[in-house]
Amino acid sequence: MVKRAYQRLLAGVLLLGLSGLLGLGWSLPAVSLSKLSSHFFSSTPQTPYLAQVTNSVEELQRQQQRKEEERSRLQRQQDQLEGLERSAQKRLGGIQQGIRATAAQIAQNQAKLKAANQELVKLEAQLAKAEKSYQGKQSATVARLKFLQRQQGSRGWALLLESENLNEFLDRRHQLRRVYEADRTALAQLQTAAVAIERQRRQVEGQKNEVALLTQELQAQKVEYQAQAQSQQELINRLRQDRAALEAAEEQLARDSRNLAVLIQRLAGNRSRIAVRGTGQMAYPSIGEMTSSFGYRMHPILGYNRFHAGVDFGADTGSPIFAADSGVVIFAGWYGGYGQSIIIDHGNNLTTLYAHSSELYVSEGQSVQQGQAIAAIGTTGLSTGPHLHFEVRLNGEPVDPMSYL
Incomplete structure (x- = not known):
């Protein structure tokens, strides 16, 4: 019974170390290890004190479960954010295309407006000239008609009767007819001229209306352009904020990766001997296709080169994850940006990590055999989709897994 209690105490101490690395802020009761050791290794068991420690460990385990549930909820929110970001980027592309089309249409309308204004000036000048000519001809014709009306009565016949002979009569009559014909022609x-001027007037008015309509369309398009530009800027600002949040998460993942080396050394150091050692020749941990290799790569979210400490295997959620080699599980739980993760110690300072799992099938301290199903593919932690992130670490430092597979 004392031995089992000691094992549970050791698990609590290890859990405390993990919580420190993960920033969970958990704390154990103020009990010194020397005092606990004296109780566990003394010849007389001290049951009340042991029960207190056991209850503390169980409370920590419950706190861990609550934390993992909270992280799962936050992960779902992150997945929703990533979906919104993809939709926003698609909308951004559409807005940019609309802005380019609107700018081209505005340029065309500006050219049309300029040509319409030039034509309007030309027509107005022609209209002014035609009106001036019309007024001059009208004044001269009216004056002559008034004169002829005064002379048309007795004076017209008097001119004909004063003729001395028939030839003079006919000549005067011909002259009078020419005057009348000229008046009719005028x-x-x-x-x-009046009809032409009226036609030009209607043309000028139509041109004015067209210019006014083009101006209204141009103003409306300008307002739309400004609204789209404002919408685009707001979208860019939101995307920048989202990007900053993702970068912060990625930085946290990088810190988790660096702290992982310390964690592995600490956990492995707590086991002077492991029950099962690996063969050194590893098997593939997933039947999925390898989608990302070890080393620097273009980050799928942030869009620039970042160091990738392992290899990724794409597969459906729930697909099995296998132990690459035999060994002992030294960690099984949530680890920051890695999400639900498992670390297996294979001996000879060699460990493997299996991240982003949806479900864990093994627990800390359990011995596993090569090819044993230890977890299920998922997308927990900082992840863009269901996959296995697989790392091999030598002395806590990441090495290329393909050198061992």
Whole structure:
């Protein structure tokens, strides 16, 4: 019974070390290890004190479960954020295309407006000239008609009767007819000029209306352009904020990776001997296709080169994850950006890590055999989709897993 209690105490101490690395802020009761050791290794068991420690460990385990549930909820929110970001980027592409099309249309309308204004100036000048000519012809014709009306009565016949002979009579009659014909021609020309001027007036008015309509369309498009530009800027600002949040998460993942070396050394150091050692020749931990290799790569979210400490295998959620080699599980739980993770110690300072799992099948301290299913593929932690992130570490430092597979 004392031995089992000691094992549970050791698990609590290890859990405390993990919580320190993960920033969970958990704390154990103020009990010194020397005092606990004296109780556990003394010949007389001290049951009340042991029960207190056991209860503390169980409380820590319950706290760990609550923390993991909270992290799962936050992960779901992150997945939703990533979906919104992809949709926003798609909308951004559409807005940019709309802005380019609107800018081109505005340029065309500006050219049309300029040409319409030039034509309007030309037509107005022609209209002014036609109106001036019309007024001059109208004044001259009216004056002559008034004169002829005064002379048309007795004076017209008097001119004919004063003729001395028939030839003079006929000549005067011909001259009078020419005057009358000229007047009729002048009146017809005035009427034609009036029709032309009216036609030009309607043309000028139509041109003015067209220019006004083009101006309204241009103003409306300008307002739309400004609204799209504002919307685009707001979208860019939101994406920048989201990007900053993702970068912060990625930095946390990088810190987790660095702290992992310390964690592995600490956990492995607590086991002077492991029950099962690996063969040194590892098997593939997943039947999925390898989607990302070890080393620097273009980050799928942040869009620039970052160091990738392992290899990724793409597979459906729930697909099995296998132990690459035999060994002892020294960690099984949530580890920051790695999400639900497992670390196996294979001896000879060699460990493997299996991250982003949806479910864990083994627990800390358990011995596993090569090819044994230890977890299920998932997308917990900082992840863009269901996959296995697999690392091999020598003395706590990441090495290329393909050198061992």
